[in-house]
Amino acid sequence: MLARFSIRTKITTLVAALLLAISGLGALGLLKMQSMNTSTVEITTNWLPTVTVLGELRAEVVDYRLKLRDHLLATEDATMQALEKELAAASERIKIGQKGYEALISSPEEKQIYDSWRSAWDKYTAEVPKVLDISRKSNGAISVEGVKLLSVPMGPFAAQMDEAMRKDIDLNNKGAAAASAAAAATYSSAFFVVLSILGLSIAFGIVASVMVIRDVASGIAAIIKPMQTLGQGDLSADVPYRGVSTEIGAMADALQVFKEALIAKKAADAAAGRDAEEKIERGRRVDAITRNFESMIGGIVQTVSSASTELEASAGTLTATSARAQELTTAVAAASEEASTNVQSV
Template sequence: MKNLKISTRLSGAFALLVLMLVGLAVAAMAQLSSMRAATVEISENWLPSVEVVNAIDAQTAELRMIVLTHIMNTDAAEIAKTDKRLMDGRAKLVELRKQYERLISTPEEKKLYDEFAANWGKYISVNDGALELSRKNQNDDARAIVEGESQRLYNTSGEYLDKLVKMNNDGAEQARKASERTYNQARTTLVVVAVLAIALAIAAAVWLIRSITAPLARAVEVADRVAGGDLTAHIDVDSRDETGQLLSALQRMQQSLVRTVSVVRQNSESVASASAQIASGNNDLSARTEQQASALEETAASMEELGSTVRQNADNARTANQLAMNASTVAAQGGEVVAEVVETMKGINASSNKIADIISVIDGIAFQTNILALNAAVEAARAGEQGRGFAVVASEVRSLAGRSAEAAKEIKSLIMASVERVEQGTLLVDKAGATMTEVVTAIRRVTDIMGEISAASSEQSAGVDQIGEAVTQMDQATQQNAALVEEMAAAAASLNTQAGELVNAVAVFKLAQDSAYSAGTRFGATAGPAASAPSSRPVLGAAKAAGALRPAATKAPKPAASLAAPGGKAHAPTPAAAGKGGADDEWESF
């Protein structure tokens, strides 16, 4: 995992987040689909069936009253008018029965309805015989049939209708329970999936942050120590990702700086020693200046490579920042999906409220039927003995209307309970939407952090470029110093001062071999005799010290040819002395 690139880690983490969002949305849509199916079954099958059965019951009661009216009339015009009403009522009943037949959904319901239809056919046959007697003004015989066999068949039909109502109410109750179970499952599923998604997102974020910030912290620590002049830090590179590449580059930079500082220290000591021996150390100074220029060229090349590496890291950081922004956009789209789920829950809530309104209408119809039955009972009471049968019918109608009202109230209470649960589900989905908003905010914070990392990498690249320019300028200065060696007499004091400043500047850096090293002391030991060298012994000692600090590849020139003259004055070295030291070849190559 440590060798994965930062872009790969970010892509994997955000892909995992997107998959979790998709899983949450799919689970929510599946549960909502089940709840919708149960609600549709209640609203389009069971409740319309109850409504139509109640309408059939009311219509049969009306036909019963028409028959009773028919057998109580003796006037031909009234009988004809009643026949017309009877035909219209039967046609309406046929239409209601066709409506119900389209709503039958189970074999049991079909069987029960067929039994009702068979019984009702018998009832119609018996009533037709009574009506024929009524048309012949044989009302007593007709009444006997209506109050006997016809009444029994009518009561049986009512029982069948009551069973149909109960069967449809039971079906609605089962559908409601199924919807409730689906709701509970949906709530549990969404909570579990949301908790898992949050836990995985937090774990991925912690892992991602640690895998990026820990190596960067190590890199910053090393850079701070290098900036403070400490080049003894040990850099461990245990990964091959961008941060590992950065640490590796810092390791190479530190090694290059160690080599460079070591070379600069040695060369600066050589320059200080050579400046004290103006006459005898001119060739030696030329050779050391050549070495210094070569080392600075290598440093410039190393800094150029480092600058390329840092620029590459900056480009990778910008790429990672872009990926983080894309992931933030995907997370925002996930929040929009949750918002659509909230709107769907609101639609289900509205449908449940409409169902409750339909139940209220059914309750109102039952109430009006009860009022009509009460009025019919009053009219029957006024009719006296002749209205007794009519009063019995009105009482039955009132009883049926009362039962219908009670059933409608129960269904309404159940629907209201379902509405409350749907509202609770809406609240839970709203909370899920809020949680998704928080996740989007967290991802945007990560995007901001990656932007800061990209900006820091760009600044680091600019800093490395400036260091490269500085090293290039140092190289140019060294070239100029080599040219100024020819001005030996006039530039001796200035060269000595510059050498001292260079030694003090390099002394800021701490190397592993610095336990017994003191740059200030060494420079003081060489600068003193260089300032005033009337005799040859101090100059000779300085030359030996310079030779000790010289790299192994450079052969120290013999100082005998450059000792001070007996008169106490230093003079320029002769060509023979230069040839003995082997410095001419080095000067030519420089």
């Protein structure tokens, strides 16, 4: 299935898939980190500071109420004046705390609780000048009217402030707990998802790598086998993957060209061999003809030599015969001359 794809395409696809998985893993991690950071920032910039400010504000209100009570119990003017200064300073700190808290209000419910507390505080502080006036006029004696005023109507106002403050602190504690739980849930889900994606990426990388390596190795082995066969002289070996537009296909095409060149060379060698055999055969025929010619010439020379010998012998015989004839002629001539002489004598 993967054989029709080039090695470059396979490796590029594998690397791209792994990079995509890593990018997705990084993006998911960033999103989860952002979510956790949002929860953490919400805790550190809203819920915890709000609880801290509410605790400080509550402590200042309690301190303010204690100083107001101490003012009723004070017997000296100097102590009363010092307490009044402390009350004024506490009132300023409470105002600063109110402004700081108002900037941290994050929900309509919290705003409603704060409005209830501020209403009770405003009503409570509206009665403070009356208590201070009664305390100054008591001349060091405990004023029943002042104590009564602290109880009614300031007591219910104080109780309303305490209740509102408790609700507000509980609300912010719950918000902090919810944000903390959300951060923990985000971490758990992020850990599970990241671990899952990481595991899947590793598994995919291993499987894909094995498949690509096996495919490339099998393709190379399929090319090596006909190479070895051709190297052993068997030119009938089939070359696979020819015409495939991959690196293996290019190697197969090159091997096919090499095979065809070997076939052409073998044919040329065979033709050259046949030509050489024909030349050798012609040489053999020429050699045979030459030997036959030499043999024939030798026979002729032998015959001529024999004839010459016989002719020489015949010539010798003729020479002897001629000499004998000459001798006979000489004898005849002598006899004739003798006969002639004899005739003449007669």
